[in-house]
Amino acid sequence: NPNWSPDGGSIVVSGTRGGISDLYIIDLASGAAQRLTSDRYAYFHPAYSPDGSTIAFVTDQSRTNLDQLSYAGYTIGVREVATGATRMLPVPQAGHNINPVWSRDGTSLYFVSDVSGIANIYRIEVGSGAVSQITRIFSGVSGITALSPTISAARDIDRVLFTSFEGNGYNIYALEQAEALAGAPLAMPQVATGDTIAPLAALLPPHPRPAEPAFNRVAQQVNDATTGLPSAAAAADYPVVPYRPRLGLDYIGQPMIGATVGGGMGGGGLFGAVSAIWSDVLGRHTVMGAVQAQGELDEIGFSTLYLYSPLRWNLGVAAQRIPYVFPAFSQTGTPGDFQRNFFRFRLFDTRVTGVAQYPFSHVQRAEFTAGPRRIAEDVRIIEQRFVAGQAFPPESRREPGSSFNMFETSAALIYDSSLFGFTSPFAGQRYRFELNPIFGQIQMVQATADYRRYLFFNPFTVAVRGLHYGRYGRDQAAFRDIYIGYPWFVRGYAPNDVERACRESTAPCPLNQLSGQRIGVVNAELRFPLIRALVLGVAPIGFPPIEGFFFADAGTAWGETPQGTTTPIFARPGGENSLDRPFFTSIGAGARVNVFGYIIVEVDYVNPLDRDRGWHWQFNFQPGF
Template sequence: MSMSSRRLSVAGLFVAVILGLGPWSATASAQYSQYFGRNKVQYEDFDFRVLKTEHFDIHYYPEAREAVDQAGRMAERWYARLSRMFNHELSGRQIIILYADHPDFEQTTALLGSIDEATGGVTEAFKRRVVLPMAGSLAETDHVLGHELVHAFQFDITTGARGAAGGGLPAALAMPLWFIEGMAEYLSLGPVYPHTAMWMLDAARRDKLPSFRQLASPQFFPYRYGHALWAYVGGRWGDPAIGEILKAASVSGSVAQAFAVVLDINPNDLIADWRQSIMDAHTDLVAGTSGPVEYGRVLISPESGSGSLNIGPAVSPDGSQLVFLSEKSRYSIEMYRADAETGEIENKILKTALDPHYESLQFINSAGDWHPDGRHFVFSGVSKGKPIITVIDAERGRKTAEYKIEEVGEIFNPSWSPDGRYIVYAASVGGLMDLFILDAETEENRRLTDDPYADLQPVWSPNGKWIAFVTDRFTTDLTNLDWGNYRLAVMDVETGEIGPVPGFPEGKHINPQWAADGSSLFFLSDQNGITNVYRASVEDQQIYQVTNLTTGVSGITALSPAMSISSESNKMVFSAYEGDRYTLYAIDDQTVLEGGPVQPPLAEINPAVLPPADRPVGDVMALVDNAYLGLPPTSDEFEETKYSAGLSLDYIAPPNAAVGVGSSGTLIGGGTALFWSDILGEHNLVTGLQVNGSIADIAALVGYENRRSRWNWSFSGYQFPIARRGFTPLAIDEQGRLFQSLLTIRQISRGLRTLWTYPLNRAQRIEFGGSYQNTIYDYEEERIFAQGDSEKIDKPKCSDEVVPLCEPDAVNMVSGSAALVYDNTFFGFTGPVLGQRYRLEVEPIVGTFDYVGALVDFRKYIMPVSPYTLAGRIVHLGRYGTGGEDFRLFPLFIGYQQFVRGYDNGSFDISECNDTVSDDSFVGGGEGGCDVFSQLFGSRMLLANFELRAPFPQAFGVRAPTFLPITLAAFFDAGVAWWTRDGAIEFGGGNKDPWNLVTSYGLAARINLFGLMLMEIDFVHPNNRPRKGWIWQFGFSPGF
């Protein structure tokens, strides 16, 4: 769950459209566009329609047509369940935006920002839209839909009478994630869930269960820990208490107070009781289970040089090599090859973190497979919004083949045939999961199954005659959408006939792997409440238990592949969750793989049942298990209509108003902004108004953005005034009258702006812009005499020479711009730590000034040793043409903190200047000027910055704090600014030497202030200020 936000600062909107303000004003277009940042690419143009049910408007497109009727029936069933659970009916119709698969979902315009593959769905707050993809199997889609609809009820229950559009955002947004997400998990899954139980048992084993205060820490995954806590509350006090607690928290604004009032127990005592219940359950299991090392040896772990997340193992045919997925690089999930005997990592097969070609490796639900030659490796992924199958030379990390499968939405678990010609895989088509075979030579694609049942994780038998896979076709009732357990099946490749594999009456059966001789089929099952490895014998049709773990064999989710067997040597590698990390273990002993009799139940209570142990059958369990409540018998009554893109109000920025009385008189001000959009977020409108005393001081903005296609474009019009008022000292005029002047200096900018962007991929885009801007200057002087009367004085127009209080002519400018932008960086808490970014931009400007603005900004970040980053930047800003040095344009200044540190304009005083300098010539150069200051100005500039960054205190071996992340840096800055007056290059201060660089070095600390802004503190030595040594510098600067 997340919230899509269009709450922009009104002042920020206005300031962004002013030309010539700020350090980047050589090109104006950079202020309107997103300067850097990765792209959200809309590869497809979706033709949305609307399916109307009793309570829902479900937006879908033709590719999802087959699944949308089922989704409508599931949504109505969830409405019946949740309205009873919360004793609440939703206000208005509920919007659902349904995508056929995750790559399509990642292109949604209904949500701002990028969506990663771990996000199963989002419920946003402004329009209370539920946005989600089909999850492959209908059962998984049903769970995600239920989870997100819980959020819809949470938002509706905790939103004030005015609603989100009225500025009353749901109080649920301020509640802890464990409270909100954990509740959604419990109400959509119920109290029996082995995956959550596994997490809790592991935490109990390590005595790491959180306190009430610790629950909000990122250390404790909110979905799992929140699920377990709400299951305890529902089991002990009854499920109706959950809705009461939510409503009480909404009123009081305190989750702790809500628990205390509704349950009549101190929250700390509640957590203590909950922790004890989990510890008791763990104690009951320890005697009858074992750790992974009892069955195999540790192969891949942090101690072997990998990360804490090691998943998706695939063993080579001879058992000598292993490919797996890990977050070893810290910033993304990457694919590695290791020695399957020693665990030594040989190479990183792919560098997906910095390669925009691979948008996903499907690491959550998929694993790859070795070619029979033991050299090539096949895996599935997503590139340019489309699924691909890639074959790579594992040793060299070179791609040898890539297959784009246009007719499917996502691809999972590709598996080679024994002869190395065919690849069988599971794929999502229109939101449903089926099996396909690809001929790697002819690229012919053949569909094996075509029905609403889920068919997953196919694997070829050693003799090539059979394909084993996971399916729910033997247990699911599609008529009543009553989901059964996943079972194993085998398909005759020649005839297509499907038959079941012997299994257990309860629990999942996933991740099939053939023994080397084809006599057995290994698989994972949680039939006893804990996921373990089992072996089904083809000969005697018996099942044998291979492992009996305390926590379980597991990948990231309950359905993730977590086991692999070599096709020649019968070596097994599996991932186990233990110690809050995923470790890979290898089983070489064939007697262990033979297994033994299936162990009897571990305890009187199923380990998958979340405490309390004496749980009654509550409302949640009864409702989740009831497939018939609220389920429409068919979709015949649903109505289908075309989508209409009408705008509706999303949000009103909180209005502000102020009245001030001072030496300048009485001032009245205030403002607000309104944000509008259509349901799909393809059309966005912002209107803003800010009043600062008079009509001339009104700031206004109207902006429209169109995100209907891959070309995103916007148009805006604005007026932005800057006014300064103040009194002069007492004076006597020509007639001998004593007076004091009230001066009003006003600059009013009005303009129109358009921007067009086209993302080439996630990292690179092109931008085109155009603008017209009119700026007028109005200087007013009102003389107030001692006698009480007043007189307005007309101010003269400025000539070529600037005189005090002259009024410049109006400025009119028309500009066009083009930019190429690249950004593949990864961020830490205070800035980029890995990757590179650049912006190349040119902007011709004609009108009052004729010049061409140019910008070259290149930045590189490398991590030679984690967690240290070497960061470098080279920037050129320039105004080319005679108009670029007009006195009405503020010159470029390299002394800003984000350019060359130690030269901020507020740090200079007259004592640093030439002995003959006067106050009037302080900013001038040469004789009588201030060279040390004027050397920082010009119409063109060149900068270079270098930093060695280290996160504090992680770089010193101390665990990261959760409060105010800090980065320390040693830096060196250099820059030069120059003019081209009269055709000759003239460096700042009149210096003709182009190598007279302004440099500085020192130490910096950047502090993330609660995610709102970055503060930088520098201890800097400016090398070109002879009368200054080390100085402190402070500012709110993002660095580079």
């Protein structure tokens, strides 16, 4: 709640540091901050007096006992700017007193109090301490939250504005008459015997409240902060031992398990996955792990991370062995005499990585990693001959592929203030800028620039993304090229669909133009809710949230090819230079559904503008970018 000084040269604010709020004066010319309070109590709602000599504020200082952990309502104090002298005003002791606002002449304060059980506006004379009640609204005056400001007073005329929640919305009212602003003397509300907290509106029957203890046990227990606490002598004898962290399960992912029998890709196998997170009570030690099976015993993969975070620097170590399996099929020969070939390409990514993270804020951090990595490939080939319609038993063999040993490092700047809805982010922004130098048998640098912005215009969201990923250096072509036709890049160019269309057409095939060691992708979506809840009659029925969207995608891929180095150009496909890499584009509409919080299904009706397929349906399992 920043509040201007009368001369406009400074503002007084309530600032939080280390979870504790204090008052600060900010000099607008120099930017220097002067700290006014420094203790464990709460301070907020500061307000300059009209002459700038005094600051009123809200605090729990006079009514809270931190040693006993006894917390009471908020009261109002005033502080002399020149001397720092502070005193508490005799506002009502029951309930909360917040939002002090100075009268035009600076002799009194308007404030909000729920001393009666209902929040209303009161006035206190700063000199005499006399309190009067200004409003008597049965529904109360209120801001957005229980402690939000709700009143404002003009400095040049006698006028007070306040808000009240009525009819499912906030109304603004004005008080201008002198009689209304003066108010009526405060009548002390009835409370239970021995109770200074429970006001009339919160008082349980019977009414009036009898004085017998049986009718006041709850109020007495609420006000008793010492029962159950050890004495000072007993507490001094308690042993003090160092903190010993013990890990406990925080989260376990949805387990999955399945099995297959037979099949053309090499028989059956076991499939499944599970993930979990453990941490200690103080959150200083975190362990994350996941295990996944993909059919064969040596295709069981895992990933684990340990993070040590009691300091500003978060340090950790990660280890993983992740297998990637890619099937393929080919057929050679004539219709009566042919051979079917099934390929099961496997890539194993094994690494151990040290991690260091430095958070600049809750949404931004720098991240550094380093460690050894090994990538190994092999392929299982299953061949089956057919002669004159007779099938011979399939033959299987495994052939080793290439392998690489390397040492990887990375440095990244990461920002994420996005707010995620049921199926995709709807507000905020995210970015990741990263350099990933690699040494050893593979020498190159991987670069990532990924920026995403979400503009929220209730209920619509305009989402845009710009992405570049590229490999640079001696061995940039050592690994499989990156294909931009996947649905998370440019929709409408699914690789199997494009490859099939190329086999069935005599037109030039764009498949090789969609891959490269470097890619650039731009996406835009207009998102809006289609279904939030399905209600039949008076009974709400849970229905998976559905998000609709219109989209436009564009992307290009380039790099080293056997014919030479390709270059991206801002043009559509169809140029004569084979080394030019144009942008492939698509437009369409779609919907995403969150299936019971388990998986997000995306359905697109897409028109790839740079191929002859036209409008068609496409299905994916992915959240919005």
